[in-house]
Amino acid sequence: MVKAGLRNSYLLLLFIIFSFILSESIIIGNDFIADATDMMLSGQEIYFSDFITPLLCMIVLGTLSAYLKSIFGKYYSSMVQRDVRISLGKHLLKLPFSYFDEKGAGSIITRLISDIEEMGRFFSEILPNFLINIITVMTATIYLIQMDTMLIVILFASYPIMLVVADKLSKKLAELTKKLRTHMDERTEKAYDAIQGIVVGRSYNLYELHKQKIDNVIDNIVSQACKSTRISSLGWVLKNVITTIPVIFCYLFALYEITQGRITVGEMLAFTVILNRILYPIGDIVFCANDIREVGVSLKRIQEIYNQQKETTGGNIHNIPENTKTTSVIEWKNIDFYYNRSKERYILNGMSFSIEKGEQIAFVGGSGEGKTTIFKLLCGFYKKNNGQYILFGHSFENWNLEMARNCFSVVSQNVFLFPETIKQNVAYGKENATDEEIIEACKNANIHNFIISLPEGYETIVGERGVRLSGGQRQRISIARAFLKNSPILLLDEPTSSVDTKAEKKIQEAIERISEGKTVIIIAHRLSTVKNAKRIYVVSGGKIVEMGNHEELLEKHGIYAEMYAKG
C-alpha cells in the first residue's frame, strides 16, 4: 500500500506544485488590491483599467493551475487505488489456504470492500485536502509575516490548546468509530448469513427471527452513531470558539497598529481578505487528524492482510524423481497436528502410514476423526506440528509447494463451482485445455451426456455454488476437472456421495479408468465404497488403529468389523 503511494508520488508532487501556484496567485492578486486601496485613501485618483489587467492575469493563472492541480490529484488517487486493489488481489491469492479456512471468506469479503472504499477516500479526499490546507496556510502565513509578525503570533497563539482538544476528541471519536465499524461488520455478516442460508430460513419460517436480529444490529448502529454526533459536534463548537477569539484579537490589534501608523488601511484590507481565506484551512488541518485516524482503522486492516505471511514456495524439488529405488509415494511418520483455532486439541496424534505407487487406499473412521484433515495436510494447506511427511522419496518441506500440489487432484466434499460456464469450470483442471480435452474429460466423468442435454450445453452458466445443478452433477463436473488435471495422485473425498446408484457405478468405472498407473486415496464414510481398496486404514483418535484389506479387517473383529456390522 505504501509502495503504491510512493510509486505514483510524482503525480502528488505535481498536485502540490499547482496547489501552490493557485494559492500564490490569489495572494499576489490581493496585493494589487491593497496597493490600489492605499493609493485611493491617500487621495490619488484610481482607474479601474489600471489594475484590472494584472488581476485578470492572476485569474487565468489560478484557473489553469486549479485544473491541473485537480487532475493530478485525482489521477494520483485513482492510480493508487487501482494499484492497491490489484496488488491486494495478488497477495490474497498467495496467502495460505489456512488463512481463509480459519477466517471465513464472507467476513473477509465484507471487510475488504468497506476497507478498500475507505482507502479510496483517504487517497481521494483526506490526503489532498490535508495538503491543500497546509499549502494555503503556509503561503498566507509567509505573506502576513512580511506585513506584521505580531498578527501571526496572535493568530496561532491558540493553536496549542486546539491541538490538545482536537487530540482528546479525536481519540474518543476513533474509539466510537471502531465500535461503529464492528457493529456494521456484524450487520453485514448477519445479512450475508441470512441470505446464504435462505433455503433453511425459508423452509423453517425464520424470516421474522432473522429480520429481528438484523434490525437489532441496525438499531445498535443508530444509537452508536448518535453518541458520536454529540462528541463530534462539540468538537466543532470548540474549534470555532478557539479559532474565532484570536481572530477578533487580530482585528483589534490591527486596528491598534493602524492608529499607531504601523500598517496601512490597504494592508488591513488585504489582511482581512487573506484571513478569511485561511480561517477554514487552519482549523481543518488539526481536525484532519480525526479523519486520518478514522481511516487509519481501515488502512491498518488492509496492511494487516499485506502483513499476513505469503505461503512459502517451499523447497526446490520440482519434479517427481525418476528412477528412484523406492516405490513409496507417500509416507507419514508420527504426524501430529492441531488447528490454531482450537489449540491443544490434537486432530492428528502420531499418525503413520505409507502408500505405494499405484495403490488404492481408503481411510475410514467416524466423522470428526480427522480424515478431511489428512487431505488438507497432504496438499500442504496446513503444516504438520510434528512428524515426517515424505512425498515421492523427498521430505515435503523440500518440495516446491506448487509442484507438490501438482501431484494431487482433489474431488472434495464441498464442490465449489465458479459462476461461469460449465466449460470454463472444467477447463480449470488444466491450463489451455482444448475443447476436445474438456469433452473427453467430461465423457470420462460420465457428465458429457447430461451437459449436451442442456439447451446451452457446455456454455451453460452455473449458479453460485452450482445451485442450479444437483449435487451429483456438480460432483461429476469436479471429477471431470480432476481427469483433466491428470496428476499421479487422486484424492477422493467421499467421491460417490450424493450420486445415485447408477451414476455411482459409472463413477466407479471412471475411477478405475483414471486409477491406472495412479495412486488413489479415498476418504470414505460408507464402507460399501471401499471394499475394493487394496488397503484400508481405520482412523480413530488421530491415529491409524487398524489396517488391512476388507477381509483382513473383518477377521480382526475390531472397530472396522463393528462399523461394518452396523452399516
Place this chain on the structure above:
Amino acid sequence: MIKTFFRFMNIMGDRFPIYLGAILLSTIGDAGRRIASSYLIKNIVTAAQTNNTNNIFWIVLGNFAVFVLGLFLWRFGIIHYNIEGRIGVGKVEKLVFSKAMRLPMSYYEKNHSGDFMSRLIFDTQKASDIYTSRLRRFLSAVISTVMYLIPMFYFSYELTFCLIAISLIAFIMNSFFANPMKKLHKRLSNKNSKMLEKLTNILSGMELIKIFPISSKLSKEYETAGKEYFNIQKSTNQLSAGLECVNCMFDLIGALAFLGLGIWFVSLGRISLGELTGLYALYGAFRNVFSEIGLYFPQIIDCIANVEKIFEFLDMEEEPEQWEFVTYNDNDKTAVADKNIILSIRNISFAYSDDRKVLENFSMEIKKGSFVAIVGKSGCGKSTLAKLLLGFYPLAKGNIVIDSKEYSKLTLKEIREQISYVPQEPYLYETTIAENISYGRYKASQDEIIAAAKAANAHDFIIKLPDGYNTVLGERGNTLSGGERQRIAIARAIIRNTPIIILDEATSALDNESESLIQEAIKALKGERTILMIAHRPSSIISADTVIRIKG
C-alpha cells in the same frame, strides 16, 4: 427522479419534519454567526479609516454574544439532524435487508450473492448519504444563500447584483456537468459490482486455486475488472476536474475582480470602505454556500442513481404469501377421503423454463406416519419435488393436498409449518450450535435442544467440543465436518416437530456409524411423523416402507 427523491424522503415518515427543522436551526445558527462577524469587520475597518475607536468594546462584545448564540443553535440542530438522519438510514437498511430475505427462491439461485453484497452495502451507503450529509449540505446552502443576501443588498445592491450574476453563471455551468456525471457514476457502480464478483470468486474458490492452475487466470480477471473500473474512474476524474476548474475560476473572479471593482466604487463614493470589507467578508461565506448549491446538487443526483437502484431492488417481486394456482382439475381439488393420507400430490407439472421440464403429471400419495424413500437418476426432479412441496416454486399444473388441506388454499407459511426440510448441503448459521438447533423451534428449552441433538446422534460430539452447545460456528459451519453439520441440521428438523420431515440426501456425508444411528432415529420417528427421504443409494432405503422411483 423527483418522485424517487420524495419517495425516499417518505421512508423517514413522521420524523421528516423534525429532520427538516433540525437542518433549518443549524443553518440559521451558522449563518447568523457569520453575518455578525461581517458586521464586526465592517465596524473595525470603519473605525480604522476614521480613527474613531470609542464604541469598539461594545461592538465586539455584542458580536461575540451573537456568535456564541449561533454556535449553540447550530449544535442543537446538528445533533438532532444527525440522529434523525441515522434513524432514516437505519430504516432504509432494514427495508433493504428484509427485502433481500423475501425474494422468490429463483432469484437466489440465479444471482451471485456478490451482487447482493454490492447492492446492500455500496448502494445503501451511497443512497443514505442523502440523509446523513447530502440533503443538509444542499438545503443549508440554499437557506444560507438567502440569509447572506439580505445584508449584502443592504451594503450595496449594485455590487451584490454583480456578485449574483457571476454566481448564477457559475451555477448554470455547473448544471451542465450534472447529467454526464450521473451516467458515469452508474457505470462506475456497475464496474464496482463486477470487480466485487471477481474478488468473491478468488476468496470463495481458494481451495481450488491452491490445487488447480487457475490462480493466474483469476488474478488476471480481477485485475482486468480493476482496470476497467479505473478507466471509468479516469473519465470521472476528467469531468470532475473540469467542474472544479470552472468553480475555481468563478471564485477567483468573485474575489479579485470584485474587489478591484469595489475599490473603484469606493473611490467613486458609492460605498464606504467598511461596507466593502463587510460585504467582502460576507461574500466569502456567500460564495461558499452558493457554489455548494452547484456542487451538492449533482451529488444528490448521483445518490439518487443509487436510490433508484435500491428502489428497483425494493420493487422486485417478492415471494407471495400464497402462490396462485393456475390450472388444476376438479378432481385434483376434491378433499382426501382417507384420513390416513397425509400427503397427496395430484398431477403436478413443473418446469424451470420452457426447455427444462422436470416433472410432468406427477402424482403420489403418502400415508401418515410412513417412511418413504424417493429414488431416481440425478436431475430427474427429486430435489425439485422437495422444493415444490416446500412451496419454493409455484406449480405449473396440479395441486398438492397436505393433511386434508389443499396447497391452493394455504399460505406458504402454513405449508412450511407442516414440513421440516434438511437440504443437501445443510446450512448452519454463524451462531452457537444451541441456537442453530433452536431455529427449528425458537424458544426451545435447553433440555429440548439436547434431546433433539441426542435423537440426531449429535449430542456426543457436541459435548466433546470445548464450548459444547455454545460453540460458535464459523462461516457455513466450516468448523465442523460434513457429518457433524448434517447431524445438527437433522436435530434442527427433529426439534421442530412437524408432521412431515423431508431429508434431501441428508445422510450423504455421514459415515456408516452415524448413518446407521440416524436411520434408527428416523425409524423411531416413523409412525409419529411422516418421513420423505430423497435417497440415492440402496443402504439408505432399506428401512423405508415404500420406495418411489422417479423417471426423468
